[in-house]
Amino acid sequence: MFAQILQQLPQQLLNGLVLGSTYALFALGFTLMFGVLGVINLTYGFYFTTAAFLALYGSKLLALPIWLALPGAALLAGLIAVLLDAILLTPLRRKKAPELSSLMVTLGATLLLYSLMTATFGTEIRRLPPAIISHAAIMLGGVRMNLSQILIVVTTVLIVAALLAVIRFTRFGLSMRSMAENGEAAELMGVNTDAVVRLVSFISGALGGTAGVLIGLNFNAIQPYMGETMMLKGFAVIIIGGLGDIKGALIAGLVIGVLEVLTAGFISSDIKDAVGFILLVATLWFRPVGLFGRAPAKRA
């Protein structure tokens, strides 16, 4: 029994890492949007779905290979995010509307957008054409993986590294951090906050879109409401990681992915989806600022 578990463990860990990478990527965009723009934008899951569909049609109709379909779909999802933010949230920002109104507006928009998608595409599960990427198994030291799994991990590592570097070392990163802290003060320093809002929306949408294409690739199951399922998990990830905390989202995403796969592999796949939420409840119970969050540095 133990020997069997031990034997399967490396494979399960790898699968968990792959799943966790997509969670992390998805949560990253969501937490970035919340952290810098200060809104919980519920349309976020829609970018995930949209990008998956864009990649699907790109590969079906235009026979695009994955290395074109993925960035193309991600960029378009980013542009859609900018557009939706401009239509839905910029007017609220101008009026300094309370946070709840942005929640309500994006909730309404989400319902509408998903309904339109379902009306257009139906709810049946669609599959990417096999030609989009090679599915041959690659053996690496007793662990079995395929090209799409490698693509998922590599893409996540590259994007996260790039994002952290931008935040840490560039002027744009400084403007994002200052806006996350205090939008008005950032404006007084000369930050063009409207431009930062657009850029952050774009990056978030592209991150969500990338995650959508990668999940579509990994599970090969694309349907309109895939983004909604992911949103629930995304919420769990960003709250466990600490709202607005990039590193927290990354680690929490990976941890939940690994735990889910281990649960499915060694206990029962019926309860795998409960893992993230049990962790969420525990976090809210014991560390409401998130696993890695620190209480804000403010004196009374």
Next chain:
Amino acid sequence: MSVLKVRGLTLGYNRTDAVKGIDLDVAEGAVVSLIGANGAGKTTTLRGLSGLLKARAGSVLFQGAEMAGQPAYKITRAGVIQVPEGRQVFANMTIEENLRMGAYLVQDKAEIARRRVGVLERFPRLGERLQQLAGLLSGGEQQMLAIGRALMADPKLLLLDEPSMGLAPLFIEEIFAIIRALKVEGRTILLVEQNAQAALEVSDHAYVLESGRIKLQGPATEIASNPEVIAAYLGAA
């Protein structure tokens, strides 16, 4: 020669006008103070000048260019730098990063370094703890950081909003000493203060704001000896 020339500036929130068509001039190198009771419209005026609040009517000429209707970041780019009410330092960023933010619009690294040296000479206390989070500083230290951050932008016109508010007496003295020093160095300052006495002492010129209108204006010494001002704002001493 006026650097700042405000004519008929009207500002407000929702359906009410908080500032009702005021005229105001700030001469190059002068310290001008805007005094008045709570709710007279002082902070609203500064928010209007820095672009945080859009003007409903009127004109704000800075060095001859129209600022009314411009977004805040463009007004900052023109050299009008506001130290906002309540300091508004970036609490979860270090002192070093706060100062860097002050020079956000400056690309030249050597120039940023030069200004940083100047600010740290003026505020040695900040230099002792550059890596500390700004939110952990005391109120007085935060005010110094907020002024230091504004100086990193090398302001052509510095707008100070209630710099002494909520500070211990020792810090209040220090803040006014800093304003005096900035004046000697030739900085142009528009100061909003509830501490009318201290404000008038450092100012060349003063405006008294009441219910959104300029009630009185003149040389600071004249305003300070006006019986109405003494009764209303300086306490019958």
